[in-house]
Amino acid sequence: MVKSRARAFVQLVALCVTAGVVLAAILFPFAGGAGLAANRISDTIEAVPGDLANARLPLGSTVLDRDGNPIAYLYDQDRQIVTAEQMSPYLRKAIVAVEDHRFYQHNGVDPQRSLKAVGGFIAGESAGGGSTLTQQYVKNYLAYVLARDEAGRKQAMEHSPARKIREAKLALELESQLGKEDILTRYLNLVPFGGNIFGVKAAARTYFSTTPDKLTLSQAAFLAGLVNKPSTLLRDPVEAVKRRNIVLERMVETGFLPEGRPAAEQAKKEPLGIVQPLNTLPNDCGNTPGGTTTGFFCGYVLDYLAKLGIPKDEIKRGGYTIKTTMDPKATQAAKEAAEGEVAKDTKGIANVMAVVEPGKDRHAVRALAANRDFGVDPAKGQTAYRLPSTITRFGAGSIYKVFTAAAAMDSGVGINDQINVPKTYTSGVYKGSGNKPYTVNNASDAGDTQMTLQDALAQSPNTGFVILEEKAGLNKVVDMSVALGMRESMKSVNRGGERPDPEAKDTSLRVSQEQWIKDGKIGSFTLGVTVTSVLELANVGATLVSDGTWCPPSPIDQVLDRDGKPVDIKQPPCDQAVESALARSLAQGLSKDTISGTASKAARDARWDRQMLGKTGTTQIHQSAGFLGATPQMAGAVLTFSDGDRPRPICDGNRPFLCENGNIYGGKVPARTWFEAMKTVHQNLPPAQLPPADPRFE
Template identity: 25%
Template sequence: MVKFDSRTWVSRGISVFHYLKSKCNAFWKWYKHLFHQASWYKKGLVSLTTFIALFLIYLIMVDVNFLWLFGKSPSLSSIHNPEQPIASELYSSDGKLIGKFFRENRTPVKYEEISPVLIKTLINTEDERFYQHFGIDFQGVFAAIKDMMRGEARGASTITQQLVKNMFKVRSQYSTGLLGKLPGLKLLVMKSKEWITAVKIECFYSKEEILTMYLNTVDFGSNAYGIKTAASTYFHTTPQNITYEQAATLVGLLKATTTYNPRLNPKNSLKRRNVVLENLLQHKILSRAEFDSLKQIPIQLNYNIESNYNGEALYFREAVANDLQKWCKENDKDIYTDGLKIYTTVDSRMQKYAEAAVDKQMRIVQRNFDNHWGKQNPWRDRNHQEIPNFIENLAKSTVSYKQLEQKFPNQPDSIQYYLNLPHRLKVFDYNLGSRDTTISTMDSIRYMERFMHTGFVAIEPQTGYVKAWVGDVNFNSWKYDKVISKRQPGSTFKLFVYAAGMEAGMSPCDERIDQSVVWDVIEDGKPAQWIPHNANGGATGDTMSLKCAFAQSVNTIAVQVAKEVGIPAIVRTAHAMGVKTPLEETPAISLELLTSHCSN
């Protein structure tokens, strides 16, 4: 085993230090002699060479984070494989884009998909020497310093440097080390990192690739990231079909996305657009006649800001997102940032018809419901008595109540006062979609509780594919999806009753008499009789086939079938067909009049 001799290593270290010190002293003496003996122009050349050498040494020290003084910089790996949030897209079975999932709404495009109009406008506005420099425009830097000395501040960042700021977030995601804590040095360190990374990008990517990355990365405001989303958001066009006046508006917007936003500040945006157009005139991209003509055109927006809730099949999209959570976790993917392409079985045409059918039928159902109850409150128990404190108990689960409870602890009167205080609020309306009104929180709960709800799903029998999915009457008002929620199935449970009958040997053509059936049961530990009736309250006494009884949802015949096959057989059939909820083996299951809820 080799022994570690600390004295020997210390001695060697001291020797190396003295050797380097002697070499540095010798170099310094030679440098001073060279400088003092040289003529004035050689002194200038030596000074310039020295400055450049020291500056390069400084940049190398920044890049390697020498002695942890400067903080980390973007690595070669991150430059080779830059990461940026990209929206995931959801497609229907007929190839239509039905929605997106995103945190930053960005969809990349290729260089060939970008109009030369936009490229020329960008370069001549943001970086006119883009094709001549290698990431740093020293002419622009010196001009900026000169203007700053005159008190006229201006930027000198190239498109490549702006790409570094946008893509790698050098000024926010990377520290500036120990020196960055000193006043005045933080900006210098950040700027140095931008220069270094810009030069690296110029080494690894072509000018066309840099332009494409920049236009796919930059923020245009209004939650529009990248040129494709921006062109669609502001003008409902594509980067390939953009015009000069539209390109000038978007490029002008980059200087300040709020100040020059054409929707928020149209006058500022128009002035800035015309400045960009005038710049194109000076660079002979536009003729005088073209400039004069374009300058007179007002900004014509076709504004449509996109959110996660734009598009079609909103309930279905939420179900897909929830269903993909486990897969994303297992595969280290993020549905909101990784630009996934998600292909589904939903048919956009069937989905459109389904939503229209739900809207049409639920209007009828709601009208009948309102006519039946009139001004009476519909929240009643089985004895038709209004449930006391029903609305008050619902109010306690709202965000408004919880906020007031925190603000006024142990002050129920204050809470009730503000809950009953009218204020501006949007509520659902069949004719308007949403209606802006003045109403109290309590009255809004009473209003919304009077609406009927539904769930609609169309499944292809041969494959089990979902072709249409509607979770309720209005997604913006009720995001709780009734398709996948646990609900009392009611007469839809008769499917399992008749399926159990077919399994036991019955035929759809078998006949039964529509008559009341008495079933002896145990209720609250005591013998009792259960006598179910049809929806109209009686029985016709007619003979009808099981097929006809099932089609007309005749309760009395469903109960007869259940009594013949036995309740345990119905429960087994329901579970075999996908019902996962525990079911009570009681006669009422034949009509699903239980308090339990079913799911599959």
């Protein structure tokens, strides 16, 4: 062992001295140049970590639905680790024969190959070649594991004696810690095989739709020849056959093919047999079968994990298994319902739905869907925007009256109390455009001038809720919207919300929706004029039927690391948004919308027979409309809005279309979408009643 280490050290010194002199002669021809070159090389070596023996290669991650089916793969390098026993012996022998036939004789550095490389450099040729498999492993490790960008990769692959010295030093260190078979296995798991294909398992699947242990002699020889020339060989089938045959010849010449020349000659006669199309693994959200449906959910998973400290670039290299809460049945039902009401190629109109399962310890997101497919081709009805989970620029209309009702109830109003609902009302508190008095009208001149709060929630008169907003206080109504679930929406920057700030260098200061509404005394808040997240609307329903317990709308069931161990992700805790008695009473207050209110026709047409809370909403110029509904078992929200570059009102005909004066309402497309989807979602759930109202809030 001592003699072996001494011989290896001599080899390294010889290479370093030779390469150092060459480098000094070329780059530093003046006196003292050789010493400067040596110092730079030493610095390079010291800067390289010495933990190659414990390397953890980049691995892609898999996102699963609640049933364990993949909905997305995410990777920088398509790689799966396999053991030596899971590799064909042909492959291991082929790679040694063609790349380093003295692999089992040297200690990581082969003097003959090294001197050949240095000689080539002196002759003005590339310094490539001459590397042992161990040195190649080091080079690839530096390029594809440590380097995180193209600049770092080029630096790791540069042709220079300095790189050779670095590789030699690390190769000797590696061979002092690992056996030959272990190094060879690691090499075959690490190296690229063209494009994003790394390691033999991905290569065997991609090119031959097989596993590494089942590779034939011909297939193994092709992959061994592919390692250092993937771009050339994949472009030119003739060259690929030639390269495969060269590998077979090298196996015979070096004794790495026990069956001898007859086996090689037989393998040469075989076609390459590369599958067409290549069996590549889909990458990123939306690229799996059905990904146009599940892509929205996948996107929300990435956004959610990024906020918890696991960014996308870490997911693409960390080898995680991400078990999500996505229910494929609910997702498909929501997708079909959304597209059934608004075809995916409908110009300028999006129909979006989110479904959340209530609970007192978590609110699991079950479905995120839209009439649009998830993708990048608008001509095919696709969008890459996360429509169901992002904050849209349109409001939810009268759905926001839920927050005014909650604030009023918290101030002492009961659901059976009579409230004033005049046909027209001019506020003495809020101002309209141009600093004029804020005047609001009801959608219809017919009807009573007084009704119970419960009936008002079902009939949705505007005037009554502006009056309630005045009495409860706008700030309290806004705070209630945040408490019940509109947390990200209200934190978002107001789309037109620039507030003069004389102390700032800029002429304006951007503010949140919450601050803009409070500071500006925006009385129309109760009419749902601000930007809205469909997912957060659904979660408001989940909060109300969870006895007032708010939980973050979570898409995550569990995250496992590459070793199958749970990752501790600290999701935001649940909190009691409102007291249970108020939540139960408000749910009862919202229970007449599907019986005698604005959603009753849609409920009847769908033959809906379950008790639920519901609230429709429509913005004033009909550019958006929505519906929020929840049973004790499931909550959901739908928003239909103009999603073109130049939003226009929406008309509801046999199929919705953009028009000059809209007539869409929350009880039309949005409610119909909700009931169609939720009939399927509730199919196997037993009937459940909403809890009774508390006497204090009746």
